[in-house]
Amino acid sequence: MVLNIGDQILQSRFFLGTAGYPSPDALAQSIEAAKPGLLTVSLRRESKAGKGQDFWNIIKGFNLPVLPNTAGCQGVQEAVTTAEMAREIFETNWIKLEVIGDDYTLQPDPYRLLDAAETLIQKGFEVFPYMTDDLILANRLTDLGCNILMPWGAPIGSGRGLNNPFALKLLRERFADKTLVIDAGIGAPSHAAAAMEMGYDAILLNTAVSKAKDPAGMAKAFSYSIEAGRAAYLSGIIEPQETASASTPLIDKPLWHQQT
Amino acid sequence: MKVTINGQLKSFESPLNLYDILEQEELIGMMIAVAQNGTFVPKSEYQATSVNDGDDIEIVAPMQGG
Numbered sequence: 443m444v445l446n447i448g449d450q451i452l453q454s455r456f457f458l459g460t461a462g463y464p465s466p467d468a469l470a471q472s473i474e475a476a477k478p479g480l481l482t483v484s485l486r487r488e489s490k491a492g493k494g495q496d497f498w499n500i501i502k503g504f505n506l507p508v509l510p511n512t513a514g515c516q517g518v519q520e521a522v523t524t525a526e527m528a529r530e531i532f533e534t535n536w537i538k539l540e541v542i543g544d545d546y547t548l549q550p551d552p553y554r555l556l557d558a559a560e561t562l563i564q565k566g567f568e569v570f571p572y573m574t575d576d577l578i579l580a581n582r583l584t585d586l587g588c589n590i591l592m593p594w595g596a597p598i599g600s601g602r603g604l605n606n607p608f609a610l611k612l613l614r615e616r617f618a619d620k621t622l623v624i625d626a627g628i629g630a631p632s633h634a635a636a637a638m639e640m641g642y643d644a645i646l647l648n649t650a651v652s653k654a655k656d657p658a659g660m661a662k663a664f665s666y667s668i669e670a671g672r673a674a675y676l677s678g679i680i681e682p683q684e685t686a687s688a689s690t691p692l693i694d695k696p697l698w699h700q701q702t
Numbered sequence: 703m704k705v706t707i708n709g710q711l712k713s714f715e716s717p718l719n720l721y722d723i724l725e726q727e728e729l730i731g732m733m734i735a736v737a738q739n740g741t742f743v744p745k746s747e748y749q750a751t752s753v754n755d756g757d758d759i760e761i762v763a764p765m766q767g768g
Binding site for chain 1: 708709727728729732733734735736737740741742744745760761762763764765766767768
């Protein structure tokens with residue numbers, strides 16, 4: 443189930459993070475199993491040991507689009523500079539914009555996020571903002587020119603799933619023409635399926651796979667759930683009812699209301 | 703002169719440009735990007751960018767990310 447995003451067609455709605463795997467082999471096997479639409483990557487200080495080059499050799503072998511992030515940035519200039527460095531290294535104008543406002547929840551700082559997004563859009567970036575599920579923030583970001591919104595399901599790495607389904611549904615309804623991606627907090631495949639059933643366009647996750655007992659197995663499980671959720675959304679999920687409704691037709695039922 | 707590179711204070715013979723610094727750090731040809739005093743410096747400007755005493759240089763490479 444392909445997804446048109448930015449100027450590219452992605453072959454999957456599963457966006458997979460590349461951090462925290464038990465080994466490079468586990469990372470590679472998880473990517474194989476997930477068959478993701480894109481991989482998220484980051485930047486860190488490099489030394490002559492060349493650790494970053496080894497990592498990149500694994501990633502580039504998959505020939506998938508990459509989405510660099512500004513993970514760990516707390517200031518606007520810091521995030522902008524990181525994005526500019528990422529653009530040069532990865533040769534993409536896509537940036538997952540993270541501007542963290544709280545060390546304990548890793549909640550994005552909405553004010554600095556807006557400032558950084560505005561600057562980066564002016565510099566020609568396609569900004570994928572990591573944001574809370576706040577409706578007004580979403581409005582401001584789209585006003586700036588964001589075509590993609592990435593609200594959190596729950597705090598990064600928490601595995602809590604969708605903390606506020608009401609707010610997430612509201613975003614989907616209000617931004618019907620924007621690409622909405624759940625980013626962060628997903629723990630189980632059922633969480634991802636629930637978001638896709640709401641009509642979200644894609645799921646970005648990392649920890650739920652990288653910290654699973656069997657990362658490749660979990661990657662496959664998420665792949666199924668994201669596809670299932672999307673298919674369910676497109677097929678039209680029935681509305682819940684207060685009363686029972688027989689699924690088996692009663693017309694011509696034998697022994698109809700016969701008393702014994 | 704003293705320059706901070708990725709958080710570590712180092713001594714260099716001046717004058718130097720950014721390319722010289724990267725050469726001495728054995729990072730030429732690697733997949734890296736650079737910021738000087740918090741501002742991004744494009745690869746095409748390494749030779750023309752002079753490094754001054756007290757500068758703070760950040761050199762980054764691809765890394766795992768979520």
